Amino acid sequence: RIAHEIKNPLTPIQLSAERLKRKYLKEIGSDPDTFRTLTDTIVRQVGDFGRMVDEFSAFARMPQPVIRPENLGRVMREALVLQQAAHPEITYRVGIPAESPTVPCDRRLIGQALTNLLQNAADAVAARPREDGEGRRIGLTLEPSDEGWTITVEDDGVGLPDGEERARLTEPYVTHKAKGTGLGLAIVKKIMEDHGGRLALEDRPDGPGARAMLILPAEAPAAGRKEEAVLGVGRVGHGA
Template sequence: MRILKKQELVQTENKVKETYRYILKENHGSSDFQDAKVKETISNKIFELANVNNVAITLYDLQGKIITSSRPQKENLSSAFLQKLLKTKSIVKEQETATPKNSILYSSWSYLNYQNKPIAIISTETTANKSSWYYHFKILVKQHFLAIIFLLILSGYAAWYISKGITKKIAHISKTLQKTNVEYLETPIEYSDRDEIKPLVDSYNIMLEKLQEQTSILARTEREEAWRDMARQIAHEINNPLTPLKLSVQNFQRKYNPEDENNEEKVRNLTQVVVNQIDIISSITKAFSDFAKMPVNNDSLIDVVKTVKYAVDIFPDHIIEFSTNAEEIYYKIDNIYLTRVITNVVKNGIQAIHHQDKKVKVEIENLQDRFFIKIQDNGSGISEENKDKVFEKKFTTKSTGMGLGLFMVKKIIEDYEGKIWFESIEDEGTTFFIEFLKKY
């Protein structure tokens, strides 16, 4: 809008120049502004021109002195300004004014030529309110209203036509993408048009091929990993009873005395322990032959005190300390599962002890509505960073461990609605607590 205002001011100035040239011509071509008749004529005409064009007009001689002006209190032009005007031939300025508020003063200076010679300097001034810019804009819109409406309609129709074609193509692609899952990976998108959507379709088809390859590799890897897990689990479960069984036999052999009167009873106890552990191994191997399943629950009402006692008897008696505050505690649970739980935790406790004075205390505490099995070792304890990982699958701190023992122990206990947790102090030891609620 400011550019339009400046152009408008220059056009007005040119009209004023034409008027003055006409006045000079009518006065027999005299360009002497000091002539009384000429000066009177242009002085009278300057107010008329100012009112008609709504501008302020000032006429200067070539030395910058005012000849006449439609606005009082005008100053002569400085020599510096005259030098600048001589170089540029025309000067247009704009500046904000304090009065009236929010208005801009536009000023223009240029030479008034007559018969191809500069005879004076003419200046025109006008003010414009900033809010009038909106008015000028409305005028511009009104002048070109029909053209603008036509262009809007044309562009809207073109956009609709183009988008309609693209939308159909995208809808087709969208239906194909909705079917993209493991069952439809072999169905690429068929697209023959060579437009902006073609690279997208090609990228999708390439991604589909890679996804097919990755899915095949993943399925094969999952099958292999499942068999590895199964093999590790079976090996771990079989190893659990074998290790203490070996220790028990070695301990008996070391302490065997042919002249001991209690040999018959010791052999009977050893035999019972060995048979019990062999039954566990037999159940595991049988389950493995039935598509690698772990033993199915065979719950019965058993004496927990007796079962735990048999489970710890296979470990060296100089390591194990067993105590109970009840002679009998009957609970419905699989005897083999409970034996595996105790064997796992005790074995882990022994392995956590790295000094010679190994001690593992197994205690049964019977209460009115529940009973606890506490297994305490004097080992190295569990570090803070590993406490949250103890019951995770595949977590182990041993170089030879599979990381399945305590994970399976927790699962067995929770299957019987029990709880297991531990308290541990580094370099002092760990105590595992197993809790079962009595069911009446």
């Protein structure tokens, strides 16, 4: 309710700034570049604020997962396609088996966790200065592990902070980014814990950057086993 009330005035502010730019930019004779910059700043900052409110709201009312058998490769591709469209300057290297596993999970929540990690990776990649001609790369892979299945998001960005700051990255409201709520990784950690899995963060082993891993169990967590028994869960599904 509070988040809704906060967001109510944001839309007219944003629309008003966009209308000012469209209607009056051609009539500004003295300093059109400044006018354009200021209206763009209003639109951008309102958008950023709206996303921050969404994150606070999502964290405050995190739903319990609805565990069903889901094709993990399909969930990954759905999260990836939105990021590819938003960041065409980044090269995404994808390693998802043709026959992707069917695992017990909440499709929407795992998609949200993946989206958070992919967006973090895109932010980190954008923040690292590049040599001329040096590309920007993010990897997304799915592999079996001793614990079940591991989704890995790897980037060649600025990397993780050191020491105590790194240890606190998954705590709510802790961030090392200039702009951020500090809730992205906290949300991911909570989602994984609710699935009986975990989030792991480490340095990229072969260069600058970071690696984030979503480690999902092959079996449903205790709270979801009753529904799993009704729906049925296999190890491998087709059509990823």
